[in-house]
Amino acid sequence: MDVRAAPEINNELCVRCGRCVRVCAADLLEMTDEGVEPSGEVPCFVCGHCIAVCPENAITHSSMDAEGFTRLFGEEDRVTVDCLWDLLRRRRSVRQYTDEPVAEETIMQLIEAATLAPSALNEQAWHFNVITDPDQLHRICRRIVALYRSLLKMLEGRWSKLMLRLMVGADAAEQFEEARPLIQRIVDGYEADDDRILWGAPALIVVHSPDEDHTTTESSHYAVGNMILMATAMGLGTCLIGFLTAAAEHDERLQKYLGIPEGNTIDAALVLGHPDVDWIKSVPRRTPPIKMI
Ligand SMILES: Cc1cc2nc3c(=O)[nH]c(=O)nc-3n(C[C@H](O)[C@H](O)[C@H](O)COP(=O)(O)O)c2cc1C
Numbered sequence: 358m359d360v361r362a363a364p365e366i367n368n369e370l371c372v373r374c375g376r377c378v379r380v381c382a383a384d385l386l387e388m389t390d391e392g393v394e395p396s397g398e399v400p401c402f403v404c405g406h407c408i409a410v411c412p413e414n415a416i417t418h419s420s421m422d423a424e425g426f427t428r429l430f431g432e433e434d435r436v437t438v439d440c441l442w443d444l445l446r447r448r449r450s451v452r453q454y455t456d457e458p459v460a461e462e463t464i465m466q467l468i469e470a471a472t473l474a475p476s477a478l479n480e481q482a483w484h485f486n487v488i489t490d491p492d493q494l495h496r497i498c499r500r501i502v503a504l505y506r507s508l509l510k511m512l513e514g515r516w517s518k519l520m521l522r523l524m525v526g527a528d529a530a531e532q533f534e535e536a537r538p539l540i541q542r543i544v545d546g547y548e549a550d551d552d553r554i555l556w557g558a559p560a561l562i563v564v565h566s567p568d569e570d571h572t573t574t575e576s577s578h579y580a581v582g583n584m585i586l587m588a589t590a591m592g593l594g595t596c597l598i599g600f601l602t603a604a605a606e607h608d609e610r611l612q613k614y615l616g617i618p619e620g621n622t623i624d625a626a627l628v629l630g631h632p633d634v635d636w637i638k639s640v641p642r643r644t645p646p647i648k649m650i
Contacts, residue, residue: 361400362419364407368392370415377407377416402479444589446639451594452556454630458489459560463591467562467629470587471580477572483580483624486616488561493614497561498554500611501604502547505540508533525607543600554600558628561598563615568622577624584627594632601626 363385366377371392378386383399386407393416395401401418408416408426417423468485476482488494511517512534522530533540546553555561564581566573581597588595602623605611617623 361403363395363401364416364418366393366395367415367417370413372413372415374412376410376412380406380410382406404479444586447636448585448589449594449636450596451630451632451634452596453633454556454558454594454628455633456559457631459593459630461489463593464489464560464562466591467584467587471564471584474576474579474583476576476579480573480576482566482569482573483577484565484621486563486565488563488615489559491559494555494559494561497601497611497614498547498552500608500614501554501601502544504604504608504611505600506544509537509540509544512537529603540600555598555628556596558594558596558630560629561601562627562629563601563617563623564625564627565617565621565623567620574622574624581625581627588629592631593629594634595627595629598626598628 364377366386368391373388373392375388377393378388382404383397383402385395385397385399385401386393387396403418403420405418405421405426408418408421464487468487471483471485472481488497508521511521518530521533525533543553562584564577566577568574585595585597601611602625605615605617605623605626612623615623615626
């Protein structure tokens with residue numbers, strides 16, 4: 358199957374409205390006397406825009422399942438702006454979870470929501486590794502704590518501190534030094550049976566992509582954003598775990614535990630579960646610097 362093949366137009370059904378020609382970002386479609394014809398040099402992005410605007414169902418694509426095109430809600434049923442504000446305010450990093458597992462079907466729905474995110478050149482290069490086995494989650498936690506414990510130890514000596522700088526780079530070493538009290542708290546917590554890494558969540562989703570360029574990572578971040586909001590709408594809690602992403606960057610064994618193939622980078626790690634916390638209020642944020650240019 359040629360995923361970059363052009364769409365096929367049934368000119369018997371086509372009413373020459375030109376909508377498909379207008380929305381094609383690759384300039385691949387042309388209105389001719391015979392109807393719409395694929396042309397141009399740029400390969401098809403397989404974005405499906407042409408199919409999504411065609412009122413006559415006159416367009417198909419060999420690598421897009423026609424059944425996968427869902428009719429959108431009409432104006433009257435659309436999500437309201439107030440509802441969306443509430444969802445955005447309701448989304449918080451949850452660090453208290455019940456023991457209830459997250460159903461596999463729910464996780465699959467979250468991943469489907471993730472894949473609706475935009476991606477550079479519509480590459481959709483994201484991969485999702487889902488870990489729900491408690492033993493596996495413990496093993497991951499144990500490894501992260503062991504890594505941070507040894508890094509804390511390195512901060513104690515002058516030479517080992519220098520070595521750390523050489524190992525992870527000056528910026529990462531400084532960041533680590535700044536985060537030292539927090540990391541100490543995580544390590545101490547683990548020893549006291551208090552999981553401050555994965556927060557005792559029943560599920561972990563690691564998003565990774567081929568480390569070809571920065572756009573795959575950027576696209577994964579939008580996918581994770583979708584997952585987080587959909588999880589919130591479903592009444593689930595989530596928390597991004599940067600401590601896992603940072604630890605895995607320098608540790609092949611941890612990458613192996615997480616099922617990351619060679620040549621791929623972890624873009625984000627997200628824990629999720631049923632929240633054991635009830636938000637009553639939303640919090641105000643700082644006003645960011647804004648420049649109208
Ligand atoms: C890139 C990134 C990494 C994060 N890593 C962690 C983490 O390792 N552990 C954690 O408990 N929270 C982590 N968080 C959650 C932030 O602490 C949280 O988003 C922030 O304090 C704001 O709180 P809120 O998400 O509840 O609005 C991370 C957030 C982001 C965006």
